[in-house]
Amino acid sequence: MSRELKRGTIELVLLxxxxxxxxxxxxxxxxxxxxSAGRLEVRDGTLYPVLYRLExxxxxxxxxxxxERGVPRKYYRITGAGKAELDRLAAEWxxxxxxxxAILDRKGGA
Amino acid sequence: MSRELKRGTIELVLLxxxxxxxxxxxxxxxxxxxxSAGRLEVRDGTLYPVLYRLExxxxxxxxxxxxERGVPRKYYRITGAGKAELDRLAAEWxxxxxxxxAILDRKGGA
DNA sequence: ACAAGCTATCTTGCATAACAAGATAATACA
DNA sequence: TGTATTATCTTGTTATGCAAGATAGCTTGT
Incomplete structure (x- = not known):
């Protein structure tokens, strides 16, 4: 999947x-x-900086x-502001x- | 409209x-x-480089x-390869x- | 005991592309 | 004469996804 298409959408996905x-x-x-049923893929090197931005x-x-056993994990939870941002980003998308x-459907039109 | 969302889609739109x-x-x-009914907007400073890439x-x-009167215009027409590329980009999109x-619709799901 | 592989987080440097801003030039109009 | 419009083009900036690698602890196989 094209790298460019993902730009600006990862924050929306994370939230x-x-x-x-x-x-x-x-x-x-x-x-x-x-x-995403295998359609979207994001590397961890991409993910962590996005998490920091959101934080x-x-x-x-x-x-x-x-x-007690296992590697430490950093859990993230969404905030109130995050929910508002999610709505905003989803609407924008x-x-x-x-x-x-609308453009794709109109090919061959006026 | 967010600049980042447009990335990778302008070639598709032009074709x-x-x-x-x-x-x-x-x-x-x-x-x-x-x-696009006012939803999408692209500046000419963005457009011309994309046209050169496609060319x-x-x-x-x-x-x-x-x-005979008026500023010269540079008209572009799509080629056979361009039509194939359009199909590829549209499918990718x-x-x-x-x-x-799929991700947006599943919020709150498993 | 040792090696290999898995889980998990984090950092650095690179490549790409949309855009703001401005340049150029001809035409139209007041 | 001056301002606005049509039309193309260039330069520098900025944002961000990613490859590649570092770190560290755990698990599994031989």
Whole structure:
């Protein structure tokens, strides 16, 4: 899948994945592929910087969990501001997709 | 509309606009806004480099038209390779959009 | 005990492409 | 004469996804 198409959509994807429950980065990588039925894929080197951006913006909050056995995990949960941002980004995406589809559907038209 | 969302889609939009007839750059700027019902907007400083990329790839071909009165216009028409590329880009876009929608629709799910 | 592989987070540097801003030039109009 | 419009083109900036690698602890096989 083209790298360029993903630009600007990963934050929307992350916030969506965090709406039902908190998740950690490594888990999100797999969830994206699963939820999109293999259509979308995001590398961890991409994911972590996006998580930091969202945290800086106050849209998500981290919580370290260090189990007695296993590697520590950093869980993120969405904030109130994050839910508002999610609505905004989702609306923006739908507006954009509608505009593009309108053009695609009109090929051969006036 | 977010700059990042547009990334990778302008070539698709241009090739689509050139399917029914040849057009020149300045005309395309207005057509994009009109065809998308005001949802999409592309500056001419963005458009021309994209046209050059498409021309270099053999997807479109230019033709200068110098009228007796008025500024010269550079008309572009789509080639056979351009039509194939359009099909490829459109399929890629729909695959990507389907993957993203699948994630958006599943919020609160498993 | 040792190696290999898995889980998990994080960092650096690169490539791409949309855009703002401005340049150029001819025409139209007041 | 001056301002606005049509039309193309260039330069520099900026954002961000990704490859590649580092780190570290755990698990599994031989």
């Amino acid at each position: 969506t994945l965090l709406t039902d429950r908190e998740r950690y980065g490594y888990e999100i990588v797999a969830a994206i592929e699963e939820w 800086e913006g106050g849209f998500i909050e981290p919580r370290w969990e260090t189990p 739908r507006e954009f997709a509608a505009g593009l589809e | 689509t606009l050139l399917t029914d007839r040849e057009r020149y750059g300045y005309e395309i700027v207005a057509a994009i806004e009109e065809w 270099e790839g053999g997807f479109i071909e230019p033709r200068w038209e110098t009228p 729909r695959e990507f959009a389907a993957g993203l929608e």
